[in-house]
Structure formats: structure tokens, C-alpha cells
Amino acid sequence: MIGAGWAARFVLNGCDVRLYDPKPDAARVVAEVLENARSAYEQLTLAPLPAEGSLTLVDSLEEAVEGVDLVQESAPERLELKRDLLAAADRAADPDTLVCSSTSGLRPTELQREMRRPERFLVAHPFNPVYLLPLVELCGGARTAPDAVEQARNAFASVGMHPLVVRTEIDGFLADRLLEALWREALWLVRDEVATTAEIDDAIRYGAGLRWAFMGGEDGMRHFLRQFGPALAWPWTKLTDVPELTDELVEAIATQSDEQAGGTSVRELERLRDRVLVRFLQALRVEETGAGATLAAWERGLLVAGSPAETNGDAPLELHRRRVPADWIDYNGHVHESRYLQLFAEATDALLGGLGIDREYLAVGGSYFTVETHLSHLRQLEAGDRVHVTTQVLGSDEKRLHVFHVLFRDGEPEPLATAEQMLLHVDTTTGRAAPARDDLRRRVEELTRRHASVPRPERAGRAVGSR
Amino acid sequence: MIGAGWAARFVLNGCDVRLYDPKPDAARVVAEVLENARSAYEQLTLAPLPAEGSLTLVDSLEEAVEGVDLVQESAPERLELKRDLLAAADRAADPDTLVCSSTSGLRPTELQREMRRPERFLVAHPFNPVYLLPLVELCGGARTAPDAVEQARNAFASVGMHPLVVRTEIDGFLADRLLEALWREALWLVRDEVATTAEIDDAIRYGAGLRWAFMGGEDGMRHFLRQFGPALAWPWTKLTDVPELTDELVEAIATQSDEQAGGTSVRELERLRDRVLVRFLQALRVEETGAGATLAAWERGLLVAGSPAETNGDAPLELHRRRVPADWIDYNGHVHESRYLQLFAEATDALLGGLGIDREYLAVGGSYFTVETHLSHLRQLEAGDRVHVTTQVLGSDEKRLHVFHVLFRDGEPEPLATAEQMLLHVDTTTGRAAPARDDLRRRVEELTRRHASVPRPERAGRAVGSR
Numbered sequence: 001m002i003g004a005g006w007a008a009r010f011v012l013n014g015c016d017v018r019l020y021d022p023k024p025d026a027a028r029v030v031a032e033v034l035e036n037a038r039s040a041y042e043q044l045t046l047a048p049l050p051a052e053g054s055l056t057l058v059d060s061l062e063e064a065v066e067g068v069d070l071v072q073e074s075a076p077e078r079l080e081l082k083r084d085l086l087a088a089a090d091r092a093a094d095p096d097t098l099v100c101s102s103t104s105g106l107r108p109t110e111l112q113r114e115m116r117r118p119e120r121f122l123v124a125h126p127f128n129p130v131y132l133l134p135l136v137e138l139c140g141g142a143r144t145a146p147d148a149v150e151q152a153r154n155a156f157a158s159v160g161m162h163p164l165v166v167r168t169e170i171d172g173f174l175a176d177r178l179l180e181a182l183w184r185e186a187l188w189l190v191r192d193e194v195a196t197t198a199e200i201d202d203a204i205r206y207g208a209g210l211r212w213a214f215m216g217g218e219d220g221m222r223h224f225l226r227q228f229g230p231a232l233a234w235p236w237t238k239l240t241d242v243p244e245l246t247d248e249l250v251e252a253i254a255t256q257s258d259e260q261a262g263g264t265s266v267r268e269l270e271r272l273r274d275r276v277l278v279r280f281l282q283a284l285r286v287e288e289t290g291a292g293a294t295l296a297a298w299e300r301g302l303l304v305a306g307s308p309a310e311t312n313g314d315a316p317l318e319l320h321r322r323r324v325p326a327d328w329i330d331y332n333g334h335v336h337e338s339r340y341l342q343l344f345a346e347a348t349d350a351l352l353g354g355l356g357i358d359r360e361y362l363a364v365g366g367s368y369f370t371v372e373t374h375l376s377h378l379r380q381l382e383a384g385d386r387v388h389v390t391t392q393v394l395g396s397d398e399k400r401l402h403v404f405h406v407l408f409r410d411g412e413p414e415p416l417a418t419a420e421q422m423l424l425h426v427d428t429t430t431g432r433a434a435p436a437r438d439d440l441r442r443r444v445e446e447l448t449r450r451h452a453s454v455p456r457p458e459r460a461g462r463a464v465g466s467r
Numbered sequence: 468m469i470g471a472g473w474a475a476r477f478v479l480n481g482c483d484v485r486l487y488d489p490k491p492d493a494a495r496v497v498a499e500v501l502e503n504a505r506s507a508y509e510q511l512t513l514a515p516l517p518a519e520g521s522l523t524l525v526d527s528l529e530e531a532v533e534g535v536d537l538v539q540e541s542a543p544e545r546l547e548l549k550r551d552l553l554a555a556a557d558r559a560a561d562p563d564t565l566v567c568s569s570t571s572g573l574r575p576t577e578l579q580r581e582m583r584r585p586e587r588f589l590v591a592h593p594f595n596p597v598y599l600l601p602l603v604e605l606c607g608g609a610r611t612a613p614d615a616v617e618q619a620r621n622a623f624a625s626v627g628m629h630p631l632v633v634r635t636e637i638d639g640f641l642a643d644r645l646l647e648a649l650w651r652e653a654l655w656l657v658r659d660e661v662a663t664t665a666e667i668d669d670a671i672r673y674g675a676g677l678r679w680a681f682m683g684g685e686d687g688m689r690h691f692l693r694q695f696g697p698a699l700a701w702p703w704t705k706l707t708d709v710p711e712l713t714d715e716l717v718e719a720i721a722t723q724s725d726e727q728a729g730g731t732s733v734r735e736l737e738r739l740r741d742r743v744l745v746r747f748l749q750a751l752r753v754e755e756t757g758a759g760a761t762l763a764a765w766e767r768g769l770l771v772a773g774s775p776a777e778t779n780g781d782a783p784l785e786l787h788r789r790r791v792p793a794d795w796i797d798y799n800g801h802v803h804e805s806r807y808l809q810l811f812a813e814a815t816d817a818l819l820g821g822l823g824i825d826r827e828y829l830a831v832g833g834s835y836f837t838v839e840t841h842l843s844h845l846r847q848l849e850a851g852d853r854v855h856v857t858t859q860v861l862g863s864d865e866k867r868l869h870v871f872h873v874l875f876r877d878g879e880p881e882p883l884a885t886a887e888q889m890l891l892h893v894d895t896t897t898g899r900a901a902p903a904r905d906d907l908r909r910r911v912e913e914l915t916r917r918h919a920s921v922p923r924p925e926r927a928g929r930a931v932g933s934r
Contacts, residue, residue: 133673133677133678135670135674164670164673166666167661168659168660168662170661173670177656178649178653178670178671180652181648181649181651181652182648185644189641189644194634194635194637195634195635199633200645202602202629202631203642204642205679205758206600206757206761207601207602207642208642208646208679209680210680210747211744212671213677213680272756275753275754276681276754277677279753280746280750283746283750286746287739287743290673291677327753336809336812337808337837341808342805345804372841372842372843372931373808373840373841373842374839374930374931375841375842376838377837395932402932421931461931461932461933462930463930463933464841464869465839466928
């Protein structure tokens with residue numbers, strides 16, 4: 001799962017990946033994970049994703065690592081196994097290839113012992129699902145070169161992650177030390193029959209767990225000291241000992257877990273997990289806090305790298321495609337009407353981006369604002385629909401841009417909805433209508449001229465209630 | 468803070484509250500918390516909140532508890548103090564009043580020792596911010612009556628909480644046992660200078676912390692056993708001992724925490740916390756999982772209790788008011804155009820609700836769908852604006868309903884935007900236009916007749932680009 005998650009993150013960020021996994025079902029698992037990741041990224045961002053990198057399953061470790069920039073080992077947590085794999089990868093890879101291990105607890109100094117170039121090795125410990133959670137703990141061993149850590153920090157940041165350099169080499173690094181403490185206490189509570197696994201989960205997810213995704217407000221160490229400092233001396237916990245994992249305890253936990261899952265499949269739970277994580281990441285992005293700041297930085301990079309709007313001869317432009325996410329459904333079981341306008345507005349944004357309205361243009365104070373919209377709802381969208389919008393310029397002058405959008409379900413000729421919009425170019429420093437800059441104006445004129453030969457849509461110029 | 472949070476949750480759920488707090492700044496603190504809670508609830512739900520309960524600050528404990536249904540003690544965590552307060556409350560309250568304590572760790576059997584009616588006492592331990600986090604741990608002592616626990620469960624569920632009954636009386640109940648284990652490990656990491664408080668926070672909030680709000684996918688005990696079971700025997704943690712809270716350690720933590728806060732005030736951090744929590748709760752509601760299921764259940768209760776749409780003589784109806792939330796701002800720094808349509812659609816929903824389209828009507832297969840909208844954008848909304856929408860019926864027949872909405876900033880005569888909409892009544896079982904049910908049709912006719920004397924809006928009947 002960790003290896004497949006890495007592959008998905010790299011491929012969706014435009015990196016070519018070669019994957020070696022001797023397990024017979026590796027191809028199926030990685031295809032499933034990649035499909036989940038694609039679906040999550042579609043909902044995660046409207047920034048233009050790069051063209052996907054290639055994903056090639058290969059038959060040997062040597063074939064996987066030859067000539068690559070970065071090796072990411074994600075084998076089971078057995079020291080000897082990992083040590084052998086890393087030494088073999090080191091022998092087959094180029095001298096300047098970075099070699100990383102996904103281990104969640106083994107020390108890098110132990111792992112790099114058999115390597116010829118230990119200075120190029122470090123731990124890069126991710127969290128599942130790797131394609132959505134931004135954290136990657138970086139930890140070098142005694143023989144790791146400092147510039148290998150720096151290089152890894154840049155590489156992982158470029159695929160939307162938050163590298164956290166663990167400065168002191170300890171077993172479990174930081175995150176799993178904390179996780180293990182929590183779970184160990186939970187294990188005692190189950191063993192002593194104080195609580196079931198479901199009750200323990202509820203004690204977290206309805207309360208403090210809601211805050212741990214951002215640690216805002218009075219979370220953090222200072223508050224903890226105030227609230228718990230004196231209580232630390234109280235004999236609350238049984239942390240002085242490790243509960244014995246007897247067959248009875250393992251069985252009790254497994255039974256309670258199965259009752260909680262209630263027959264939902266693991267894949268289904270993973271998709272639910274991804275949908276919720278996507279919304280959390282978007283919520284945090286609005287405030288540019290925690291993982292939302294990482295997402296915002298990644299999106300800004302994508303926007304700069306983004307390709308200009310496609311052109312389509314003298315036919316209407318096809319500027320915007322996406323899938324209708326599940327949370328667009330309203331209490332009637334339908335897609336809320338404001339989402340139709342959102343789709344059209346996204347197409348307008350794509351048009352303006354293609355015409356050259358970029359960050360720099362906005363920064364000097366020019367932009368188009370929508371002043372009027374006429375929407376026609378013809379047929380209904382459903383959750384999961386793949387849709388696209390075509391865009392035709394009906395007219396323009398130095399300030400105005402008159403466009404007509406049509407929304408289609410992919411592969412169907414009948415439109416779902418139409419939108420006619422009048423945009424006005426505004427000098428945002430004064431808030432008044434003002435002519436577009438010359439270079440923008442020329443591109444608008446050129447597109448208007450090209451679209452003049454496209455038949456005028458039947459619904460253009462229509463008022464509400466007219467036939 | 469906890470007492471003020473309780474007051475806010477009860478008041479916003481329509482309960483009258485009497486609050487006794489001897490601290491001189493109590494009135495200011497509770498007013499600030501209530502204002503934050505109001506702002507959070509406005510963004511949390513579109514369901515009709517009940518009229519606020521009253522909030523009265525009183526001068527004695529006796530005055531606070533006399534004749535109330537529920538007493539909620541939230542004094543500092545000192546056993547003697549709480550025991551005395553609870554005994555005094557017990558003497559002054561009615562015999563059937565429920566008496567609860569917010570203690571995060573003291574045992575109910577100890578707390579109820581001096582009470583005359585210990586059977587009516589239990590612990591109800593909430594989490595900050597009390598008005599947003601749904602968890603409340605309920606724990607009775609040796610002399611608590613089982614039906615007091617049941618009664619408390621219903622009372623707290625009715626104000627939107629998730630009561631978790633702790634079946635075995637232990638110090639720290641469930642949540643704080645788990646929290647303390649986590650923080651204790653964190654304290655060791657700071658004391659040993661392995662990591663700073665900021666690095667520890669990052670190890671949580673960029674990774675597993677994002678999942679703890681819902682514990683979806685492979686979270687939970689079974690996965691833990693698979694991943695950590697064998698490692699439990701490894702000597703990772705230093706949990707066998709309590710780190711001594713020396714002056715140096717306290718100072719180091721305080722300094723690191725201040726650096727993290729970077730000069731942001733506590734109130735500001737609290738507002739950020741609330742905004743993020745609101746979005747998390749909404750994200751979870753979409754999936755009706757965890758705290759989102761609690762929110763959905765609470766909203767369904769509010770909808771049933773909701774009042775019918777107000778009428779306004781023969782003038783346009785004023786059906787919808789709200790504040791523009793901060794996350795409606797797009798990359799231009801303005802409110803995204805689709806949000807204007809969302810406001811108008813919310814006004815349409817309020818109109819339809821007022822006309823009698825309720826859950827029962829929808830269930831038998833009738834509803835109005837929007838088929839056309841003409842929007843005019845006249846002036847710009849800003850984040851934080853308080854706005855309202857007026858709604859005028861321009862015409863109707865047995866299937867069609869033609870309305871005109873105008874959006875205003877409160878207190879200003881100039882409109883911000885207008886929307887003309889044509890709605891069509893649909894039989895949702897066939898998906899075809901069909902006449903409205905007789906009782907609905909009569910109310911539509913009555914409203915259309917009343918609005919016939921209202922002047923027709925200047926922008927009605929307008930097509931895009933016409934003058």
C-alpha cells in the first residue's frame with residue numbers, strides 16, 4: 001500500500017515511475033490505488049495538473065533503479081530484508097541517485113550499513129494514504145551527507161509534501177513515537193475491559209481528534225502544561241508496562257473491529273477516507289494553515305507550470321473538464337443549481353487564463369468581472385458524471401466580453417445547461433470599468449473574429465420566461 | 468472557558484441559562500465566547516436555529532440553580548472546591564434537577580460524596596470549544612441512578628452533542644487517558660531535545676492528525692495491531708517514567724510555544740480554530756460519518772422544529788438573511804459569482820419551505836426545479852457582510868413559479884445583485900413537469916395575487932446584454 005501510494009503521488013505529479021514488487025497481485029493493487037488517487041486529485045484541486053508520468057512494472061530491482069533520480073524502498077519492516085534491498089539498489093543505481101527508505105521505525109544508520117554510497121541514503125517515512133497526507137519524515141544516518149537530506153527535502157516538497165527533518169536519530173522517529181504512546185494506552189483500556197475499540201475511537205473522533213488535524217487555538221504544549229501538568233504525577237495511566245498480546249486480547253480486538261466496520265469493505269472505507277481527507281485539506285487551504293498551506297504552495301507551483309488554454313480551430317473552445325463530486329448533491333438528491341454556475345465560472349476562468357490573465361496581470365490591477373449571467377437548466381447532472389464545457393465568444397469591445405457556455409455530459413450530444421455571460425474589464429485599483437491592456441485586447445479580438453463564423457446559439461439573447 | 472462554552476451551546480439551542488461565576492471578567496468572557504459561537508453557528512448550518520435562549524448572569528450559586536432542569540458545574544479541577552459547590556447546588560436545586568460536573572478527571576464517586584441526592588449526579592465532560600465539539604463523556608459514580616445517565620444522554624443529544632457513556636469509572640475517563648499518553652511522550656521528546664514543540668505539532672497535523680477526526684480507512688485497533696503489535700516489545704518509548712517538570716523544561720516549552728504563535732492573539736487563534744472546525748464538521752456531514760452524523764441529526768431536528776416563512780404584507784418577502792463567510796473569497800479577493808446564486812437559491816428554498824414544500828411533500832415525489840435564472844451583478848459583496856434577500860412572485864400557473872430576488876447589504880438601499888428565476892413543478896417519480904398538489908397550488912396563487920400589486924422590478928424580463 002505504501003509503495004503504491006508513492007507511485008500514485010509521483011505519477012500524478014508528472015514523474016515517470018518504475019515499480020518493482022514481487023507480489024503476484026502488485027499490478028492490480030497499484031492500479032486500484034492510482035485510480036483512487038486520480039479521483040481524489042480531481043476533487044482536491046482546480047489547478048492544472050501536469051500530464052501524468054508513466055508507470056511501468058518491471059521484473060527486477062536492477063531494472064527499477066537503473067538511471068533514476070530517486071529510489072524509494074517500501075518493503076516490509078524487517079531489518080535484514082531492507083538492508084539487502086538497499087545495498088542491491090545502491091549497486092545498480094547511478095552514483096548520484098538518492099536512495100530512500102519508507103521505514104516507519106528502523107534507524108537509518110542500521111539500514112545504510114551495507115551500502116557502498118551510504119552518504120546518498122536517508123529515511124523518507126510517509127503516511128497512508130501517501131498521495132494525500134503531506135507529511136514525510138526525513139532522517140539521515142551517521143553516514144548520510146547533509147546535502148542528500150536537502151536534496152530530498154526539495155524533491156518531496158515539489159510533489160506537494162511537507163518534509164519534516166528529524167534531527168536526532170531515534171527509533172520510531174517522531175510521529176510513530178507519539179502514535180504508539182496513544183495506541184498503547186488504548187490497548188490497556190481494551191485489555192482491562194474499560195472500553196471497546198468503538199468507544200475508544202469515539203472518544204477521539206468526536207472530540208480532540210477534530211482538532212489534531214490543525215492543532216489550532218489552545219492546542220499545543222503550553223495549554224497541555226496548564227491542563228495536565230499537575231495531573232502527570234497522578235497514577236492515571238498504566239504506561240509503565242507493555243500489555244501482553246495474548247490470543248484472547250487479539251481476538252477481542254479483532255471481533256470489536258469487525259463489528260465497527262459493519263461489513264463495509266476496506267476499499268469502500270478507503271474511498272470514504274479519501275473524500276473526507278480531500279475536504280479537510282480544502283478547509284485548511286482556505287485558512288492557509290497546516291496541511292492547507294502545503295496544498296496552496298503546491299497549487300501555486302502547478303498554476304505557474306500550467307499550459308495555456310487549448311484552442312479548437314474556429315469551433316467553440318473546450319476549456320474545462322471535470323467529474324461531479326459526490327458532495328454536490330442537495331437535499332433533493334440533485335446537484336445544487338449554484339454548482340452549474342460554478343462549472344461555468346470555472347470555464348470562464350480557464351478562458352481568461354488562456355487569454356493571458358495571469359497572476360502578473362491581476363497584480364497590476366486588471367481583471368474581468370461577470371456583470372450578467374443567464375442560465376438555462378435543460379437536464380440534470382448526477383454525482384460522478386464526467387462533464388465538459390464548451391465556450392463561444394459572442395462579441396467583445398475594449399471593455400466587454402460576451403460569452404456563451406454549454407455544459408455536456410462526456411459522450412452525449414444533448415446539452416445539460418447553458419450560460420450566457422457578460423464580462424466587464426475592470427481596473428481593480430479604482431473599481432471602475434476600464435479598457436483591457438493592449439496584448440490582452442488583441443487576443444480577445446482574435447478569438448472574437450475566429451468565433452464570428454460559429455453559428456449563434458439558439459438560446460443566446462434569451463430573457464427569463466421567453467419562448 | 469468551559470462554562471462559557473456550555474452557556475453558548477445551550478443559549479444557541481434555545482435554552483434559558485443562568486450563569487454564576489465569581490470572576491470579575493466573567494461577563495466579558497461569556498459575551499466574547501457567545502459572539503464567536505454565534506458566528507460559528509451561522510456558518511455551520513442553514514437549518515433554522517431556534518430563537519436564542521436568555522442568558523442571565525446572577526450573583527449567587529443558589530440563584531443560578533433554583534428551579535432549573537440541569538446544573539452544569541465547571542469550576543477549577545480541585546476536588547474539595549467541586550465537592551462543596553456540588554453539595555451547595557444540590558441543596559438549592561429542585562429534587563429532580565440533574566446535577567452534572569465538567570471535570571476532566573475527578574471520579575464521580577468522590578464528587579458526589581457530600582450530596583443529599585447523589586443519585587441525580589453524574590460527570591458530563593465536554594471538550595473545548597464546547598459549542599462546536601460534539602463529544603461529552605458521561606460517567607456516573609457508585610450512587611448515581613441509571614436513569615439519571617439516560618436523562619443526561621437525551622438532554623445533551625438534543626443540543627447537538629454525542630454523549631459517550633463511560634461504563635467503568637476510571638481517573639481521566641477515556642479521552643484524557645489517551646490524550647495524556649500522547650502528551651507525556653511529547654514531553655519526553657522535548658525534554659531530551661529530540662524535537663521542538665513546533666516539530667511535534669507538525670508530526671501530528673501534517674500526518675495522522677488529519678485522520679483522527681474520523682478514524683476512517685485503516686485507522687483503528689486492527690490496523691494498529693498489524694503495524695505496531697510486534698514493535699510494542701521494542702524499547703521505543705520512555706513511558707516507564709514521568710519526566711520531571713523542572714523550571715528549565717517549562718521555560719523551554721513556553722518559549723517554543725510563543726515562537727510558534729508568532730504574535731497571533733489567543734482570540735484570533737480561537738476564531739481560526741472555529742472556522743476550521745466548522746468546515747471539518749461540514750465535510751463529515753456530507754458523508755454522515757463521525758461528528759458529521761451528529762450534526763446531521765441535530766439539523767434534522769431543527770428543520771422539523773423550524774418556523775414557517777415570514778410574510779410581509781403585500782411587499783416582497785424577506786426570507787433569507789446570513790453573513791458572508793470568509794471562505795467565499797476567490798483568487799481576485801472577491802466573492803465568487805456562484806455564491807451570489809447560492810444566496811438566491813437559499814432564498815428560493817426558504818420560499819418553497821414557507822409555501823409548504825417539506826420533507827413529507829418531497830417524499831411523495833413533488834418538488835420545484837429551477838429551469839432558468841438571469842443574474843445581474845451590480846455591486847460587490849465583501850467577506851463578513853450581513854445580507855438579506857427580498858423575494859417577489861412575478862407570476863405562476865399550475866406548474867410554473869416565476870420569482871424575482873434582490874440581494875441587499877443590511878441597512879443599504881442599493882441592491883448588490885438581482886436574480887430572476889423560473890421554477891417548474893416536477894413529479895420526481897417520472898422526472899416530468901406536473902401540476903403542484905392542490906394545497907401548495909392554493910398557497911402559490913394566494914402569494915401571486917398579493918404580489919400582483921407590487922411594482923414590477925425594472926430588471927425583470929431582461930436578456931444578457933440588453934440595456
